[in-house]
Amino acid sequence: MVTALDITASTLVSALGHGKQAHLAAIQQQRSGLRPQVTDLDTKLSAYFGAVSDLASVQLPEGLAHFDCRNHRLAWAALQADAFQVAVTNAASHYGSHRIGLALGTSTSGILATEEVLAYREAHGRFAENYDYTATHRMNALTDFCASALAITGPRLTISTACSSSAKVFASAARWFAHDLVDAVVVGGVDSLCLTTIHGFNALGLVSRGITRPLDAERDGINIGEAGGFMLLERAKPEQLGVCLMGYGESSDAYHISSPQPEGEGAAEAMRQALARAGIAPSDIDYINLHGTGTPSNDLAESKAIHSVFGEHLPAHSSTKGFTGHTLGAAGITEAVLVELALLNHLLLPNLNLQQVDSALQLNPVKQTQAQALTWALSNSFGFGGNNASLVFALKEKR
Amino acid sequence: MKAFINSVGLQAPGLEGWQDSAAILRGERPYQFQPLSPYSPAFLPANERRRTTDTIRLGLRSAQDTLGAYLGEMPASIPTLFACVDGDTEISAKMTAAILADEPMVSPIHFHNSVHNAPAGYWMIGQKNRAPSSSISVGEYQLANSFVEAITQLSEGWEALLLVMYDLPIDPIIETYQPDMHAFGVGFLLSLNQNEHTLAELNLQVNQQACPSPSPCKWFGANQSAQVLPLLKGLARGEAGEQICALSPALSLRLHWTPIA
Numbered sequence: 001m002v003t004a005l006d007i008t009a010s011t012l013v014s015a016l017g018h019g020k021q022a023h024l025a026a027i028q029q030q031r032s033g034l035r036p037q038v039t040d041l042d043t044k045l046s047a048y049f050g051a052v053s054d055l056a057s058v059q060l061p062e063g064l065a066h067f068d069c070r071n072h073r074l075a076w077a078a079l080q081a082d083a084f085q086v087a088v089t090n091a092a093s094h095y096g097s098h099r100i101g102l103a104l105g106t107s108t109s110g111i112l113a114t115e116e117v118l119a120y121r122e123a124h125g126r127f128a129e130n131y132d133y134t135a136t137h138r139m140n141a142l143t144d145f146c147a148s149a150l151a152i153t154g155p156r157l158t159i160s161t162a163c164s165s166s167a168k169v170f171a172s173a174a175r176w177f178a179h180d181l182v183d184a185v186v187v188g189g190v191d192s193l194c195l196t197t198i199h200g201f202n203a204l205g206l207v208s209r210g211i212t213r214p215l216d217a218e219r220d221g222i223n224i225g226e227a228g229g230f231m232l233l234e235r236a237k238p239e240q241l242g243v244c245l246m247g248y249g250e251s252s253d254a255y256h257i258s259s260p261q262p263e264g265e266g267a268a269e270a271m272r273q274a275l276a277r278a279g280i281a282p283s284d285i286d287y288i289n290l291h292g293t294g295t296p297s298n299d300l301a302e303s304k305a306i307h308s309v310f311g312e313h314l315p316a317h318s319s320t321k322g323f324t325g326h327t328l329g330a331a332g333i334t335e336a337v338l339v340e341l342a343l344l345n346h347l348l349l350p351n352l353n354l355q356q357v358d359s360a361l362q363l364n365p366v367k368q369t370q371a372q373a374l375t376w377a378l379s380n381s382f383g384f385g386g387n388n389a390s391l392v393f394a395l396k397e398k399r
Numbered sequence: 400m401k402a403f404i405n406s407v408g409l410q411a412p413g414l415e416g417w418q419d420s421a422a423i424l425r426g427e428r429p430y431q432f433q434p435l436s437p438y439s440p441a442f443l444p445a446n447e448r449r450r451t452t453d454t455i456r457l458g459l460r461s462a463q464d465t466l467g468a469y470l471g472e473m474p475a476s477i478p479t480l481f482a483c484v485d486g487d488t489e490i491s492a493k494m495t496a497a498i499l500a501d502e503p504m505v506s507p508i509h510f511h512n513s514v515h516n517a518p519a520g521y522w523m524i525g526q527k528n529r530a531p532s533s534s535i536s537v538g539e540y541q542l543a544n545s546f547v548e549a550i551t552q553l554s555e556g557w558e559a560l561l562l563v564m565y566d567l568p569i570d571p572i573i574e575t576y577q578p579d580m581h582a583f584g585v586g587f588l589l590s591l592n593q594n595e596h597t598l599a600e601l602n603l604q605v606n607q608q609a610c611p612s613p614s615p616c617k618w619f620g621a622n623q624s625a626q627v628l629p630l631l632k633g634l635a636r637g638e639a640g641e642q643i644c645a646l647s648p649a650l651s652l653r654l655h656w657t658p659i660a
Contacts, residue, residue: 039557096648098607107514114573115495135578139486139515139536153649155605157544158536161514168533175551179400181605195498196491200510250478250531252523257447258511266529321458384511385520387532389659 004236009087014227015050019081050325051223054318069110069136077226095183100152105165105189107329112194144162162383167332188230191329214319229333249273253386264305273347292319305359322352408465408586424635458518465586476530492572543652580620610651
């Protein structure tokens with residue numbers, strides 16, 4: 001069992017908007033953020049995307065200008081939303097900035113900056129002068145940027161395990177707490193739209209022709225989204241109400257680099273570990289936020305994993321990828337914040353864009369946003385390389 | 400934080416194989432640059448073996464050299480941690496060039512090999528290992544944070560953990576940034592308990608004291624993974640010693656090792 005960790009601040013920017021209030025409103029109105037175009041990026045592909053609309057106008061502060069790229073604008077926007085940066089500053093002045101850890105996930109960091117500079121070179125015959133590989137594209141750039149922006153100096157790392165990246169950051173944070181290396185940890189993840197990802201997934205035949213329809217009989221792939229989200233974790237205090245991280249599980253498929261193990265055995269193992277660390281039984285879970293990408297093979301493998309862990313009596317479950325698209329390295333934190341909102345507001349999150357649930361899945365996803373008392377929730381994130389992570393969250397309320 | 404080092408792997412030009420490199424690390428033979436010999440991960444199915452890149456192969460050969468004599472007697476499932484600052488820039492370069500076309504055609508194989516955890520994924524597939532695996536990047540703070548992540552994860556109660564750190568020169572397409580370095584891959588098999596293979600006890604201590612940026616290493620230049628050479632030299636000599644490395648701009652990590660005869 002792990003030490004329970006309070007979520008003392010959180011923030012999210014995605015296609016649904018800036019900050020948690022915008023996300024709650026979208027959930028209540030069952031309004032998707034997916035659109036058949038991106039206003040500020042030529043994607044060279046006709047598809048639906050979960051784009052954050054106003055990144056072009058985001059300006060980094062002067063001292064951080066060399067970090068400027070789409071990924072860090074998205075990170076900055078998320079740090080400003082929900083007064084998250086203020087909460088971290090307060091924690092740093094309370095504990096000391098060296099006691100605040102930073103664990104962030106991303107799959108592609110700021111690779112768009114390199115895409116753009118290569119296009120610039122094609123047009124102008126030389127690299128743009130302001131191109132800075134180490135501050136934008138390099139895999140640790142996101143963590144360097146956020147550590148500078150937040151002025152925190154504890155242990156740090158970027159985890160890049162594809163679509164499980166920003167779920168695994170919770171495990172690293174819990175380990176730092178267990179060894180008393182930190183008094184607070186900023187966990188999170190940021191992934192932004194870029195053409196390598198869009199056309200890479202398209203080459204694998206995993207991009208949907210229309211709007212993504214997770215768990216539907218006619219599902220045909222993902223919509224790529226972008227998001228930035230963060231949570232501030234601290235050791236659980238009895239008097240602190242709200243949502244706690246209670247368990248995490250990590251596993252590998254050892255099967256294939258880009259296809260899930262068909263029986264979902266690795267996924268099931270991650271869920272079992274997370275439940276075991278939380279010290280609860282499968283029947284205690286009130287809601288599962290599925291990885292639910294909307295590809296035929298992922299949803300099928302995950303359904304088998306769910307059945308093997310939860311048996312016949314499944315908790316309420318849904319994929320929220322129909323709201324945000326698949327935000328890849330940011331999917332873990334995106335869905336952690338959505339789960340936090342679900343628990344705090346006692347709302348089951350609906351699985352959008354369903355016409356007919358695939359009978360092969362034997363699932364009965366939540367179809368409408370609905371009020372329900374919730375205490376325990378599980379969130380799944382699975383990535384290429386057969387990399388699985390599951391998180392268990394619980395609501396603490398006044399009794 | 401404490402762990403035991405039970406096995407070491409080393410794959411770098413002029414230091415190919417831990418066993419063969421020990422005399423050089425002890426200073427008994429001079430270091431001489433010599434390109435790494437060709438390598439193919441025989442433990443992968445032929446179709447997957449063919450798809451591997453220089454980055455993937457450096458990660459895999461470092462892992463394989465670490466477990467070398469152990470393979471077979473290890474528990475089937477041990478967690479692995481792969482650390483690499485830049486990831487597969489050769490593939491990044493190919494993909495970022497491909498998307499310049501009006502109708503981009505990215506190779507699906509390049510794409511799935513481009514994920515930072517591709518080497519770890521192939522390793523787990525090759526070993527049929529279903530334990531957790533992670534892939535990290537921490538720039539100039541990589542050595543210290545890799546050991547912290549490895550040993551804190553080991554303390555969850557695993558029998559052993561494989562830590563692999565590997566870095567290689569970045570693709571010339573990113574021509575504005577070319578750190579002067581050679582490839583370097585290293586691996587450690589760590590455990591919480593001492594066993595008959597144990598080479599040394601390793602203690603980690605975090606200090607609230609900034610650590611100056613290390614100067615580039617004489618043999619491998621700006622390679623972050625090669626910053627571990629003082630520890631490797633100590634292990635090769637069988638001498639106790641310590642190394643201080645930066646955990647963050649304000650913290651340093653003291654690695655202290657004691658050989659176990």
